[in-house]
Amino acid sequence: MPTSDLLGQNGEQVRRLDHDRYLTCLFTPAPRRAALFALYAFNIEVAKTREVVSQPLLGQIRLQWWRDAIGEIYDARPRRHEVLDELAPAVAAHQLSRSHFETVIEARERDLEDEPPAVLADLERYAADTAGPLLRLHLEVLGIRDGAAHEAAVKIGTAWALVGLMRAIPFHARQKRLYLPEDIVAAAGVERGLLFEMKPHEGLQRAVAQVADAAASRLAEARALRRGVPRAAVPALLSARLADGYLRRLRRADHNVFAALVQEPPPLRQADLVRGAVLGRY
Incomplete structure (x- = not known):
């Protein structure tokens, strides 16, 4: 069975793009790994903002999309996205703190400054x-x-x-x-x-x-x-x-x-x- 099938889409993304954190996830009990892969896949998405936009305004729009998406998870109406599809149930199952997600997104706005x-x-x-x-x-x-x-x-x-x-x-x-x-x-x-x-x-x-x-x-x-x-x-x-x-x-x-x-x-x-x-x- 291919590795991507075993890990899921988020796990495969973390394995390829954030391998160090992927390794640390492997020491967590298997039933909880999907939640961690979704968490670190979220981080990959917001961390790459500066690299995938052509101007700061577009970066702000992208980060606002993620800020709104996180908010909708806590409003129990998550939007569809490969990361959010697993992050939303992880938030509910483990009662993850919204403020931690918001802090990461806000911090990534600083990447848009030169x-x-x-x-x-x-x-x-x-x-x-x-x-x-x-x-x-x-x-x-x-x-x-x-x-x-x-x-x-x-x-x-x-x-x-x-x-x-x-x-x-x-x-x-x-x-x-x-x-x-x-x-x-x-x-x-x-x-x-x-x-x-x-x-x-x-x-x-x-x-x-x-x-x-x-x-x-x-x-x-x-x-x-x-x-x-x-x-x-x-x-x-x-x-x-x-x-x-x-x-x-x-x-x-x-x-x-x-x-x-x-x-x-x-x-x-x-x-x-x-x-x-x-x-x-x-």
């Missing part, structure tokens, strides 16, 4: 709002609605998004876009001309190192909460281990985001996830 964040705190806020709510929804699918696990989820989500943004610098550079904070860019001596010509340089590496340090700090803060996090929450938080792997590769490459080492996933990431799940350690 100005980089002013300071690191602004970048961390964007990272927290794009990835944190997804992990909180993941926890809700597992039946965990509050407590230290949710606090850890926001910190891990922030770290995960920061790492992803650093690895995506070459992709954004081709579009003349920059997510590095302006204050770090100035202090580190990032040369935008070189960056947009896809050329590594020491200023860029210094800037990336600062953001990577911030990501590592958020992971450390999340792990300081371990005593209050139930073991049942660990599958939702395993992306912390993946973030560690990418941070190690960044350090080995001296924070050169153009290095193949940085762009390739860690070869033993699946084994590391298994180890984390068995030990109950994110």
